[in-house]
Amino acid sequence: DVKVTQSSRYLVKRTGEKVFLECVQDMDHENMFWYRQDPGLGLRLIYFSYDVKMKEKGDIPEGYSVSREKKERFSLILESASTNQTSMYLCASSFLPGFYNEQFFGPGTRLTVL
C-alpha cells in the first residue's frame, strides 16, 4: 500500500515563527503536492513538485515556500507564520505520467497560528 506520512497531525505556532511541515511517501512517486483545506473552500493547491529540486507554484503560493531535496520528501515552509495560515494542510503524491493516476494523500496537519 502507498503510504504518505506527515510529520505532525496537530501543530500550534506563534505569529512570526518559521514553520516546517514535512511529508514523506514510500512509493517512489515523482509528483508531490501541498494543499490547504479551509471550510467552504475545498482544497487549494499551494505548490507541487514533479522531480527532485523542481517546484511549481500552485494557486495560492504567497507566504509559503517548498523544498524537495530527496524524491520521497517534500517540505512546506511558512517563512513567517500568520494567523490567516491557520488551516488543514494536506500532502499528496502520484506517479508521473499517467492520466488515470490518482493522488494519494497523507493524514493532514492541522496548523493553528496564534
Next chain:
Amino acid sequence: AQKITQTQPGMFVQEKEAVTLDCTYDTSDPSYGLFWYKQPSSGEMIFLIYQGSYDQQNATEGRYSLNFQKARKSANLVISASQLGDSAMYFCAMREGRLGMGSQGNLIFGKGTKLSVKP
C-alpha cells in the same frame, strides 16, 4: 469561473438507501479525468472512483458508481445501499489537459459535499 461545482454543501440519507452527490465541471479540453474522493472526520482523503473523458462506460467500484453525462458536463457520484461509515465529506476533482504540457497531473477540487447517513 469555477472549474468544479458541487452545489450541495450538505446532504442526509437514510441508511441502506442510495444517494447521488452532484458534480458539474467546466473545461474546454477534450482530454480530462474526473475523480471522487472521500474525507472522513479523521482527515485523510480516500480515492473512490475515476472516469476518463473518453471512457465509453460509466465507472463503477463496488457500491460507488459515476453517472457521467459528458454533454451536460456532469459527473455525479452514486452511492448505493448507504452505510453509517459513508458519513464524510466528498470531493469531486478534475485533471485536465495533456500530461507534460504544464499541468503535471494537478487536480482541481470542488468545495465538497458533507454526507450524513442516518440510522
